[in-house]
Amino acid sequence: MSNTLIIVESPAKAKTIAKYLGKGYTVESSIGHIRDLPKSAAEIPEKYKGQAWARLGLDIEDDFRPLYIVSPDKRAHVAYLRKLAQQADEVILATDDDREGESIAWHLYQELKPKGVVKRMVFHEITKAAIEAAIANPRQIDSNLVEAQETRRALDRLYGYEVSPVLWRKVAPKLSAGRVQSVATRMLVERERERMRFVESQWWDIEVGCVTADGEGFPARLLEVGGVRLAQGRDFDPLTGKLKPDAQVLRLDEETARALANSLKEQALKVLSAEEKPFSQKPYAPFITSTLQQEGSRKLGFGAQRTMRAAQKLYEGGYITYMRTDSTTLSGEAISAARAQVKALYGDAYLPAQPRSYTKKAKNAQEAHEAIRPAGTAFRTPDSLKTELGSDEWKMYDLIWKRTVASQMADARGRRMQVRLGGQTQGGQAQDAREVLLSASGRSIDFPGFLRAYVEGRDDPQAALEDRETILPPLKEGQQVTAADPVPSGHQTQPPARYTEASLVQSLEGAGIGRPSTYASIIGTIQDRGYAAKKGQALVPTWTAFATSALLEHHFGTLVDYDFTAKMEEDLDDIAGGRQQRGPYLRSFFLGEGGGMGLRPLIETQMETIDPRSIATIAVPKLEGSGIEVRVGKYGPYLTRGETKANIPEDLTPDDLDMAKAEELLSRPSGDRIIGEDPGTGLAVVAKAGRFGPYVQIGEENPPVRTASLFPSDDLATLGLDRALKLLSLPRMVGVSEGEEIWAHNGKFGPYLKRGNDSRSLAIPEQLFTTSMIEAEALFMQPRFKGGRGASAAPLASFEFPDRAPITLKSGRFGPYLTDGERNATLRKGEDQSSLNAVDARNILEERGKEPKKKEAKGRRTATKASGKAAAKPATKKAAPKKPAAKKPAASKTAASAAAKPKSQPMTWAQLRPHLSVLSDQERALVTATRERGEKVEAVAPELGLDVKKAKGMALQASKKLNQAARESGAPTGH
């Protein structure tokens, strides 16, 4: 008997298909992609470690050849599949019928190396008939489609892994950029910018309760007075809060509105026109992933992740079809099942004569699956599953069931009534009577159709139906009514609403960005990276998002175009259709060949030209011209005005930052906070953020009575008085030893003990308070530095070898590492220091041991490409191995000069000058005065309104900053 192996993507799907097929078939799953580019250094195979391109996983020089590895957590499963594949007579690759599915099939083919016949089959619904038809009509792997996927993968990698480092350099480490997340972030930022520019305004209108002669009431609204239309929200310019210049309208203020309402009271009105128009409404299409997430949010209040988790459970339990889809198509069996249920539950009147089909495609839809619907040939009703399902799952099933059934129900039908009423205000002494025009509209539903089962955005269809009706009494032209109860009401124009998870997904989908399988995780990513935070349902972009988005918009505009993905998709379609080639496309995109965007050269220029300081400064319209700036810094966002700084609290959203708020924050600058009173002196204890980090001080005068740095575990914002006083009690005298006092200090490099001219570091700051005399003396018995034979230095392990120098495991600043005196290797995560044996130690050190790095000037421009190995490994120095190499830029000319002048040459003013932009105005003024005009700090300080001490500190800092900027820009350090 022959033996056929069918491989699909999802285990749940495999189970279902196995049920349809008889003996001779084994159905297994790949569980998604099985191979990918290495995602970090740890995943790069040894063989490629040294290659410059290995970090990308794409060999640029070799036609962007990808380096694929089986993901570590997939190895066992792939081995299992390989075994099955090699035993099978026939292997059918039945992954999804889309770009990614085709690629998975190809990777399976490559990795499993089947012995027998290999075929490819596809299907779009999981029914017995569909599967059998697919088996009967196999095809081959479409290599063009695979190429298109590979191109997509490469482009995303190049974008993500090349642009992110620009952000690390110019904004903050660990940030990220990507084709999808950067556009998503930009959407949030642009919406928030609209809100920040928004100027709100007030307007009034008048609701009039009217009554007919028969005493029937209905609501109407005042439209016009004296032939002029009343202003409404849309007549105001959101940027100025003023009426749009071309709006020929009357704006009511409160006083006029009240007067007008009074003058309308009990006035007679005449019906000028009464129109009635029938309307009908079609049901919504069955769910796809994005609409499921939207309705999950609107009706159930679920976030995207929660919706998907519930749907996944339902799918695995066989209750619904696949939940990651962009197709609204229902299979034949689903349509029959839905129609049967409509008939049974609502009757023939609710069943349209013909089944409905939904064909409107989302942008870039791939349509590998059905719509999301209850599974099977007969839908189980939610009621029948009440006891079977968990709470979230049941609600989700109920939602899906209703939407699916409703999608096969009849249109809703009803009538809209539009009534115009005319009259006059009461004339009097103050003013003449004026013509007024009012309108009333009604809506009645004659036949609810699908609305009986499902109303979008509403939990309870019955209540929603009632809301949708506004019944007007029968009104005829010429009929008289009375304006019984005119009520003025005030309104404010509203800024555009922030995105929610659901509306962001909707916008992304609308632009064809992201895929059903990633919508939920996109939201997770932008929050994880600190680009957005949730506030209730709303996604609020952070100041970091503003800085990042501005950088990308100004310097990589094409990449954050809302159309970027759409254009890419067109090209990918061309590649899939054989009209374009992967290689030239990527060369054009990355290298700029043939006039393409040329990402790499662009990054090279931008790395040099982007000014981090201006990128960190965020434009806030409401603060324009005030001299107040918003910046994102290492410790978060802050405000500056001249030299005054103030942190921006986390819970302040960007659109709430106006002049008043800024003044308030700046009036208590940089988080200076009085914690309490020092019982010893009666002076205030103040928490401050200083040049060297957070600290507390006693007294508000300058100089303070005493200061103390916080420990890393302390939080400036929450530090209490007791703790502050404890810190201020340092240094502590531990005792007297060898005729000298031992003191415990908290210093620049952390906690330490001092005895005369000798010192020892402590491991933990808290030991400053606890170390006893005995412990202190024991510590001074030990050698000064770690790595010696002392017990506390703890050489963690040592391995001896017959044929090489011994290797020791040490604990260092960056965690445990191995060394043989020549080369060192830090342990990576996953390498357990306690279970390490000699063989492991040797392997690790020999594989990736590195000679201690010497400080090197950054001449990056040439390093990457041409010089590979030769430049990467400087020749070992012949000097005595124990002695550390002199700190000396590698760019210096000779070893002799290095020995003669162990310190690097100071930079010349000419070298420093181009970097003046990194300084603040005051710093710049100081530095130019002293270095360019040779003036003394003492002389310049008064002109700048600084006291001399402050100015000297500032000048020192400024000089450091300048030097650093010059070094980082790769300026040569010689001559």
Add this chain to the structure above:
DNA sequence: CAGTGAGCGAGCTTCCGCTTGACTT
């Protein structure tokens, strides 16, 4: 710009899409 005792192995961060458990809290 609060002021303090020296000097020791860096290396990694990051993308988008396709899929589930296996982990710990």
